[in-house]
Amino acid sequence: MKQRGKQFKLRIEKLVYGGKGLGRLNGKAVFVPQVAPGDLIVAEETVQKSGYSEAKVVKILERGRSRVKPRCLYFGKCGGCDWQHVRYSDQVEAKRLIVEENLQKIGKIKKPNIDEVIPSPSPWNYRNRAQIKVKAGRVGFFAKNSHFVVDVDRCPLLKEDIEDIFPKLKELLKELPTQPAEFHVYSSSKDEVLLKIVYQGRFKRFDLPLERLREILKVNLVGYGIYRTNREGYPERLDFFGRDFTYEIVDKFKFRVSADSFFQVNRFQVGNLIDRVARVAMEHQYMLAGDFYCGVGTLTIPVGRYVHRAFGVESNFWAVSDALYNKDINGLRNIQFFCRETEEALKIVKDYSPDLVIVDPPRSGLNERIVRTLAALPRIKKIVYVSCNPSTLARDIAAFHQFGVNMERAKVLDMFPQTYHVETIAVLRKVR
C-alpha cells in the first residue's frame, strides 16, 4: 500500500510560474497544484526537498476570493489549462507579479517599471491552433506531467469553428489506415483551416480527397498534410493536399502564413503586440531596424513602416518565404529578410549595424554571444525584447546590463489565458 504523506493546514499566498500555488509551512515553501490565492487547505506532502516541498489538496477549508467555477468539464484532468478556477483578472495579476519577481530576482532590477498590463480581450476562444494528441482511439490533450491522452470533445480555448473538432477527428480516424500520433489544427482569422496529420514511426500512406476531410470535419479546410516526426522530434512534411497556407488579417496588415510557419496563437492579442512594438519604432527616426526570430514578418513589417530600412532574420524556410511575400502584399519596399539562425547572422548584424533591434526568441531565450554582439553594436539605441518566458528574459536582461544596456520599461501581455504562460515586451536602452 502507498504510504500517505504528512498532512497539514496551508494558506495559499500566490500563484507561481508553472501554475502551482505557493504556501508556507514554518517558513518553508510548499507548492500545490490547482489552488487559488487565499485558499486555506488541508495539504498532503507528495515531495520533500531540503528547500521546499510539493503537496496536493486533500480538502479545501476556505475558498480564496478569486475562485470561480471552471468552464470546462475536463479541467483538472486535461493538462492544457492551469487556472480556469481562478478569476480572469486575478490570473492577469498573478502574471504581472511573476514577471515583476523574475525581473527583480534574476534580472537584478530593484523596482522594474512595468508600465502596462494588457489582458486578453477575451479569455475564451482565443487560440487559433492546437496540437491534439491521439492514443488508443482517445483524442485530446496530455494530462499534466504525463503522456496519458485525456479524451475530450471540446476545448473552450479554441476558436469557435474548431472548439468542437474532437469528435470529428475521431470520425476521421476511422478512415485512416494507421492511427496518427497527433493532429495539428490551425484556423486563421479568415476561418480557413489547415490540418497536419502527424505520424511517429511507420505508417501506411493514403491520399483521401480534401473534400472528404472537409465533409467529415465540417470546417473550411483549405489543405491538409501528412507529416512524420523526425529524430529531433519535429514533424517533417511528406505530402500536402490542397493549399498549404492561409492568411491572417490583423488591423491594416495582411500576412500569409504557411502550414509550417509560426504565427502568434492568441488572435485577440496579435494586434496589441504589433501596436506596442511599432510604437517604440515611432519614438525616434530610426535608420535601420533588425528583427530577429521574425517569423512571417509579423513585427518586421509594421515596424518597417516607421523606420528608414528594416531587416528580419528567421531560421524557418517557410516563414521566410511568407515574410518575403508579406512585405510585398503590405506594400513595403524597405525590408530584407535572411533565412538563417540568429547565431549565424551575427556577422551580417555587425556589418549592417542597426540602431533598433527587436528579438522574439523561443522559450530558451538568447545566448551570451548574441547578447554581447547586440549590446556592442555601435549605433544601437533600443532593443525590444518580446519573450514568452519570464525567467530567460530576466536572465538575458541581467546579461545585457553587464554590457551597458538597461531595461527601461516592460509590458505584460496575456497571450495565454487560463494557463500560467505569459508574454512580456521589454524595452531596453543603451546607456554607455
Ligand SMILES: C[S@@+](CC[C@H](N)C(=O)[O-])C[C@H]1O[C@@H](n2cnc3c(N)ncnc32)[C@H](O)[C@@H]1O
Ligand atoms: C516566438 S516566434 C516569433 C515570431 C515572430 N516574431 C512573430 O511575432 O510572429 C520565434 C521564431 O523564431 C524562429 N527561430 C527559432 N530558433 C531560431 C534561431 N536560432 N534563429 C532564428 N530564428 C529562429 C522560429 O522559427 C519562430 O518563427
